[in-house]
Amino acid sequence: MKLLFSLHHKLHSWQQKKWSRILFSILLFAIISALLIPTLLASYKIHGLRSELYSVLTGPDQRIVAEEIEETGFVELSGVSYGDVRLVGFRILDENDIVIDPSGVTSIILQKEFPQKVPLWLLQDPMFTWGIGAISMFFLGFAIWTGLLLPLLYTATIATIGWLIFSWAEAPLGATAIIGMCILAFSYSVIITLLKLLFRSPRQVPALARGVLLEATRTRLSIAFVTLLLIFLPLVPLMLDPESPLRHRVQTFLSRSLGTTFTIAAFLTVFLGCATIAFEIRDRQIWQILTKPVSKMGYLFGKWLGVVSLNFAILTVAGISVFFYLQYLRTESVATGLQGDLDRLAVEEEILTARAEALPVFETLTNEQISARVDELIDADPDLRDEKEIQLRLRKKLRNDVQEQFLAQQRSIPPKRGGQAFSQTYRFTGLSHAKKLGSPLAFKYRFHIGQSDEHETYSAGLIYNEDPATSHIVTYIPTMTHVTMIPANLINDNGEISISVYNLYDPPPENRGRGAMSFDKGGVEIRYRVGDFESNFFRTMLVLWIKLAFLAALALAASTFLSFPVACMITLTVFATGTIAPYLSSSLQAYVPPPTEAVDWGNIAHIIQWGFENFIRWIASAMVYLLEGFGAQRPTDDLVDGMLVSWGSVFKGFVTIGIAWTFLALGIGTLILRKRQLAIYSGSG
Numbered sequence: 001m002k003l004l005f006s007l008h009h010k011l012h013s014w015q016q017k018k019w020s021r022i023l024f025s026i027l028l029f030a031i032i033s034a035l036l037i038p039t040l041l042a043s044y045k046i047h048g049l050r051s052e053l054y055s056v057l058t059g060p061d062q063r064i065v066a067e068e069i070e071e072t073g074f075v076e077l078s079g080v081s082y083g084d085v086r087l088v089g090f091r092i093l094d095e096n097d098i099v100i101d102p103s104g105v106t107s108i109i110l111q112k113e114f115p116q117k118v119p120l121w122l123l124q125d126p127m128f129t130w131g132i133g134a135i136s137m138f139f140l141g142f143a144i145w146t147g148l149l150l151p152l153l154y155t156a157t158i159a160t161i162g163w164l165i166f167s168w169a170e171a172p173l174g175a176t177a178i179i180g181m182c183i184l185a186f187s188y189s190v191i192i193t194l195l196k197l198l199f200r201s202p203r204q205v206p207a208l209a210r211g212v213l214l215e216a217t218r219t220r221l222s223i224a225f226v227t228l229l230l231i232f233l234p235l236v237p238l239m240l241d242p243e244s245p246l247r248h249r250v251q252t253f254l255s256r257s258l259g260t261t262f263t264i265a266a267f268l269t270v271f272l273g274c275a276t277i278a279f280e281i282r283d284r285q286i287w288q289i290l291t292k293p294v295s296k297m298g299y300l301f302g303k304w305l306g307v308v309s310l311n312f313a314i315l316t317v318a319g320i321s322v323f324f325y326l327q328y329l330r331t332e333s334v335a336t337g338l339q340g341d342l343d344r345l346a347v348e349e350e351i352l353t354a355r356a357e358a359l360p361v362f363e364t365l366t367n368e369q370i371s372a373r374v375d376e377l378i379d380a381d382p383d384l385r386d387e388k389e390i391q392l393r394l395r396k397k398l399r400n401d402v403q404e405q406f407l408a409q410q411r412s413i414p415p416k417r418g419g420q421a422f423s424q425t426y427r428f429t430g431l432s433h434a435k436k437l438g439s440p441l442a443f444k445y446r447f448h449i450g451q452s453d454e455h456e457t458y459s460a461g462l463i464y465n466e467d468p469a470t471s472h473i474v475t476y477i478p479t480m481t482h483v484t485m486i487p488a489n490l491i492n493d494n495g496e497i498s499i500s501v502y503n504l505y506d507p508p509p510e511n512r513g514r515g516a517m518s519f520d521k522g523g524v525e526i527r528y529r530v531g532d533f534e535s536n537f538f539r540t541m542l543v544l545w546i547k548l549a550f551l552a553a554l555a556l557a558a559s560t561f562l563s564f565p566v567a568c569m570i571t572l573t574v575f576a577t578g579t580i581a582p583y584l585s586s587s588l589q590a591y592v593p594p595p596t597e598a599v600d601w602g603n604i605a606h607i608i609q610w611g612f613e614n615f616i617r618w619i620a621s622a623m624v625y626l627l628e629g630f631g632a633q634r635p636t637d638d639l640v641d642g643m644l645v646s647w648g649s650v651f652k653g654f655v656t657i658g659i660a661w662t663f664l665a666l667g668i669g670t671l672i673l674r675k676r677q678l679a680i681y682s683g684s685g
Helices: 002-015 018-058 064-073 102-113 126-145 149-168 172-196 206-220 220-241 246-284 286-290 296-329 337-350 367-380 388-410 432-437 533-560 562-592 602-630 636-640 649-673
Strands: 074-077 081-082 353-358 423-428 443-446 458-466 472-476 482-486 497-503 525-531
Touching: 002 064, 018 064, 018 102, 018 126, 018 443, 064 074, 064 472, 074 337, 074 525, 081 102, 081 246, 081 458, 126 149, 149 172, 172 206, 172 220, 172 296, 172 602, 206 246, 206 296, 220 296, 220 432, 246 286, 246 533, 246 562, 246 636, 286 636, 296 533, 296 649, 337 353, 353 533, 367 562, 388 602, 432 525, 443 497, 497 525, 525 533, 533 562, 533 636, 533 649, 602 649
Parallel strands: none
Antiparallel strands: 074 081, 353 525, 423 497, 443 482, 443 525, 458 472, 458 497
């Protein structure tokens, strides 16, 4: 053991020497350049071929090229043939002789052009490859020149030994996991060191923030949470079902990794935020700080800045881990051959993207029409006709019911009658951006029919823009979500497309008139691409960071007047309430205590029950009103579903949660600190 300690001290002193840092910097630059240059050349080649092929598939000769691909499986570019015999007979033209999905066809044709020795995810974009090289150079160079060369060597040694052991045991996923743990641990150390250098200032606020970071790296509670996260993230890929479709694997990985990261970071934020002030007050250390020229607000802001910086380090490490493994996962496939390529293409089009949704435009009744129908309903019921008091209470409900019934009629399509199929036409607007991009539209639908037996299959007909040439039949299972891809060229110049849905079910004579096909509110929609996954992922991490910033401010404010366990309990309660607030809001719509007129004021038990129910509703309504905005920001759900996390939602969360709520909590904590005599030394302890 003494020999190991002696060797460690010699290596530590050796890494501090300037010549050793220069030597390793040169060696690092040579290694990264040797790996990066061939990868960049291959990436630029693939990018050029992709651009050239895409231009051909969208140009005036696209029909000729597409027919050549369907007949031979190959296409010729600059005298060189590209493609695969598996593409023979693969239909890529629509009814109007337009290539349905040029980008998808391009990816499939160039699949064999990717070098075998280079990971496919490194060749997606030359700028991405440059980014990988720059980040690697910065991280490793920063480690060499800030005294982290020895931890780098230790980490590399542990990763190499672990990889050899798991490879010998024929457990490649275990080898990947141990390497991932080492990389994440070292990356976390580098980012924490960088933050400490940034806060290396004699000013009060940066000094307090740096103190919180030092506290986070030394206390067992913080180390336990960080270690748990660094171990868990590389193990998530081991939990994926290797037999499930690639789409499900990608969604499961995103959901579990980001959800667990946010949960662990939230608990760490609460415990560290409550501990850093509550323990200083308990141990009578705070007077040493507040007797110096540090304002109460500066004290709280410095603590908050430290916790937020720690969250930045955690989310950065987790984000890098999730993002890079996702680049590897997106190139994998469960199926073999062409089906595997189509599976990967579906992931690119439906999940690893940023899509917006368009709902059909329904007709609505005017106020006069609703009032007339409500009057008809009341006049037709003798029990309501003469009860004015009951009418006043029911009119609002009846108005909503009449409007909902009218909308439900538009969502229902009768079955065949006399061999004739009936239909409803739905118009979607606001698709100009989708037409400009040219990416195919995803028409999602979930129908109900009859008993909605999931073991039965039914057929429906689709016609676009009332053009019979675009008609085709789809098969669906009731209550199951299905997707049909629609070429973007069917969108008209006004950015609109109409879809006529035909119910092709012909009921038997004994069930004549039954078998209407319907869908719930939101049961049909069009999703279309409006951005890329990378920027969507970045915005998601920003929103998570903003939510953690508010949680840190809340924990610090609670610890100014509560003990550590009570402050943690209060903060976690608010966090849980804010998270479930949207669900609580939906429940409140169905939880309606009886009105005052229905209370039997002579029955004490009835009065107590009525008062309790109204009190519960009041408390729940107040919680929803105050915290629904926190739970409404759920960027991970949108990211997993391939939906756009817009800059508008990020800005809204920043203004409301990141500024208004956060500084309100810090302001309350400041007022409490000003009322407490914490800067007076008690003379004991």
